[in-house]
Every structure is written in C-alpha cells, then in structure tokens.
Amino acid sequence: MARNCFGERELAYLRQVVEGQVAWRWGKSNFVPRFEEAFGRHLGRQYVHAVNSGTSANTAAYASLGLEPGDEVICPGLAPIFVSFPIVAVGCIPVFADVDPRTQTLAPQAIEANLSPRTRAVVVVHLNGQPAQMDEIMAVARRHRLKVVEDCAQAFDATYKGRKVGTIGDIACFSLQQSKHMTSGEGGMVATDDPELYQRAAAFANSGMPWYMYDLPRPKAEPLAGLATRGHFSFGHDFRCSEFHAAVALAQLERIGEFHARRRELVTMVENGLRDLPEVRLAHVYAGTQPNYWQYPVHGPERLGRRGEINYIEVEYQRMQQQRRTSLGVPLPDHVQYVPGLCPQAEASTLGAWSFFVHHSTDDAEMEAAVAAFRDQVLAG
Numbered sequence: 001m002a003r004n005c006f007g008e009r010e011l012a013y014l015r016q017v018v019e020g021q022v023a024w025r026w027g028k029s030n031f032v033p034r035f036e037e038a039f040g041r042h043l044g045r046q047y048v049h050a051v052n053s054g055t056s057a058n059t060a061a062y063a064s065l066g067l068e069p070g071d072e073v074i075c076p077g078l079a080p081i082f083v084s085f086p087i088v089a090v091g092c093i094p095v096f097a098d099v100d101p102r103t104q105t106l107a108p109q110a111i112e113a114n115l116s117p118r119t120r121a122v123v124v125v126h127l128n129g130q131p132a133q134m135d136e137i138m139a140v141a142r143r144h145r146l147k148v149v150e151d152c153a154q155a156f157d158a159t160y161k162g163r164k165v166g167t168i169g170d171i172a173c174f175s176l177q178q179s180k181h182m183t184s185g186e187g188g189m190v191a192t193d194d195p196e197l198y199q200r201a202a203a204f205a206n207s208g209m210p211w212y213m214y215d216l217p218r219p220k221a222e223p224l225a226g227l228a229t230r231g232h233f234s235f236g237h238d239f240r241c242s243e244f245h246a247a248v249a250l251a252q253l254e255r256i257g258e259f260h261a262r263r264r265e266l267v268t269m270v271e272n273g274l275r276d277l278p279e280v281r282l283a284h285v286y287a288g289t290q291p292n293y294w295q296y297p298v299h300g301p302e303r304l305g306r307r308g309e310i311n312y313i314e315v316e317y318q319r320m321q322q323q324r325r326t327s328l329g330v331p332l333p334d335h336v337q338y339v340p341g342l343c344p345q346a347e348a349s350t351l352g353a354w355s356f357f358v359h360h361s362t363d364d365a366e367m368e369a370a371v372a373a374f375r376d377q378v379l380a381g
C-alpha cells in the first residue's frame with residue numbers, strides 16, 4: 001500500500017500553504033474552508049466541518065446531539081472500536097445491537113430489541129463500504145425519536161437508493177486516514193443539513209468557542225467581576241484541521257473519480273478470481289444499493305477461522321462489564337451487558353470472514369497474489 005497516494009496536485013497545494021506561512025485556521029486560512037465547501041458540494045450536505053481524525057468526527061457528531069450523561073446510544077456490535085469509544089467519551093453508554101449477517105451492518109430489527117427509556121440515538125456504520133438498510137433504520141429511529149448518526153468512514157460515495165450515504169441520517173462522519181477512499185494522512189469530516197447540530201459539532205471541536213473562525217453566531221459573555229473572558233461558551237476539544245491537511249484533502253477530492261475507478265477495477269479482479277469457488281460467498285449487495293468498498297468482504301469456509309471487530313469482547317469493555325460502569329465512571333444499567341453471546345449474528349459472521357483491501361494504490365500483481373493466496377487456502381481443504 002501507500003504508493004501513488006499523493007502526487008503533483010497535493011504538492012502544489014502544500015507549496016501554497018508553505019508560501020502563505022499560515023498553516024492553521026486563521027484569518028488568511030484558505031484550504032480548510034475551501035475543502036469544507038467542496039466536500040459539502042460533492043456530498044450534497046449544507047454544513048460541513050473539517051476535523052483532525054475520523055474518531056474526532058464521531059466524537060463531535062455525538063456531542064452535537066445534545067445527549068445527557070448516561071444516555072444510551074445503540075451501535076453495531078461489530079464495527080471498528082472508533083465508533084463506540086467516542087460514545088463513552090461524551091459520557092454516554094454504548095449499547096451493542098446485532099448486525100445483518102449478510103453485510104455485517106446494523107440490523108434494523110435489533111434497534112427496537114435494545115431500546116430503553118434512556119435510548120437517544122443510533123449510530124449506523126456502512127461497514128466495508130456497504131450501505132446499511134437505511135429506510136428501515138430511519139423508520140425505527142423516527143418512530144422512537146432517535147437521532148441517527150451515519151458513520152461513513154469506510155463508505156465514501158457509496159449510495160443507497162440513489163442517495164449518497166451520509167445524506168440520510170441527521171449527521172454523518174467521515175475519516176481521511178491513510179487507508180480510506182481519500183486521505184490527508186489523518187483527518188475527518190462532519191456533515192449535516194441541521195444548522196443546530198453543525199453549530200454544536202463545530203463548537204465542540206473548537207473548545208466551545210462557537211465564533212472561532214466559523215462565522216457562527218457569537219453569544220454575548222457577561223463580564224464576571226469586571227474580568228474579560230475569551231468566550232468558551234460550551235465544553236469541547238481542539239479537533240481542528242490544519243491547512244496542510246486540508247490542502248492535501250482538497251487535492252484528493254479533486255482526484256476522487258480516478259481513485260474510485262481503480263477501486264472498482266480491483267473489486268472486479270477479486271470477484272472474477274473467486275466466483276467459481278462454491279465454498280466462497282462474495283459480498284452481498286442489496287437491491288438499490290451501490291457499495292463503494294473500502295475492503296471487499298467475502299465469506300469462506302469456517303476453517304479459515306475468525307476475523308472481525310466485536311467491540312464488547314475487547315479488554316476495555318470487559319473491564320467496564322466487571323466494574324459495571326464506563327471508563328468515565330458512568331454506571332451501567334442492568335440491561336447493558338458486554339458479554340460474549342450478546343450479538344449472535346455478529347459473532348457468527350466473523351467465522352470464515354475474509355477481506356481484500358481494494359485501496360486504489362494496489363497494483364494488479366499485488367491483487368492477483370492476494371486472490372491466489374486466498375484461493376490456495378480455500379482449495380487446500
């Protein structure tokens with residue numbers, strides 16, 4: 001990996017940042033707002049905020065929802081841990097729900113099975129670039145007045161019934177980490193059409209300074225004891241995106257068609273290379289969805305062993321289970337459990353699971369070798 005990721009366009013934009021001598025979001029800042037504007041136009045969302053990682057994007061998105069400590073957020077039992085840790089980081093409780101065994105994305109019916117009076121939100125992960133079943137998920141969420149966060153870190157430009165993922169729920173998050181569809185090494189984006197969620201996410205990502213370079217309304221701070229304040233109106237972190245990152249990200253967005261085309265070629269190579277194996281199930285594509293694979297997932301025989309990211313069996317969740325509170329000390333209600341067997345479909349779907357990294361920098365020889373090695377393993381019996 002990592003060859004041909006960056007080129008002349010990225011270098012030219014980076015040179016502009018160096019020559020301009022301003023690398024953070026300040027008065028003369030150029031690339032961060034330009035990238036946000038371009039990303040919003042590309043995605044079809046009105047408000048976009050650039051941050052320094054996908055994990056920060058998830059955290060800011062959760063923080064935008066106005067959750068109270070101890071509120072519950074339903075998330076898929078199988079997903080990268082960057083999805084659930086930020087729920088803990090905003091003082092809330094991740095409740096793991098089962099997944100659809102065909103795509104390993106959140107099963108719509110599992111949302112209702114995990115509701116409690118404290119449930120406030122659902123986070124959907126379009127895992128491996130496969131769109132989750134959004135109509136059903138949105139229907140359940142609306143019925144129970146839950147906010148929906150779409151985690152699109154692995155699914156940039158995938159579509160569900162003609163709509164890009166990230167434009168269906170209330171707020172969406174993206175990652176620009178090196179392995180993703182486009183990258184600035186590290187980085188992330190939050191996107192929404194709701195001005196209130198945007199303002200809260202942007203303020204949280206900027207240490208509660210809502211006015212800070214983002215043209216947001218600036219509340220009036222009453223001087224206390226005659227002393228001046230700088231204007232931190234709410235709690236938050238510094239998740240800011242630098243000009244260097246935005247310069248590279250803008251260049252990558254401008255080249256996105258080229259990257260996506262190469263990804264599709266690699267997917268075709270995998271599918272053609274495995275189609276004849278009766279023991280191998282290729283990725284399931286629901287009607288009306290157009291995945292944009294980050295990794296191409298397949299299922300082979302059980303003897304391949306287990307592969308997957310079941311969050312609740314990680315050491316940190318086991319510690320929370322034993323102590324009956326989250327890492328931040330929020331008590332876990334009895335119905336919240338982090339025990340093996342919690343999400344049977346998620347656990348079963350890790351058996352025989354395999355995936356092919358279809359990053360656009362992969363060359364034909366590498367992909368052929370990966371497919372051949374997998375075929376050998378399957379055919380070895």
Ligand SMILES: Cc1ncc(COP(=O)(O)O)c(C=O)c1O
Binds near residue numbers: 058079082125188
């Ligand atoms: C689904 C998902 N969400 C969030 C993240 C976090 O992104 P980052 O690594 O940029 O913090 C990742 C990263 O791999 C991811 O795959």
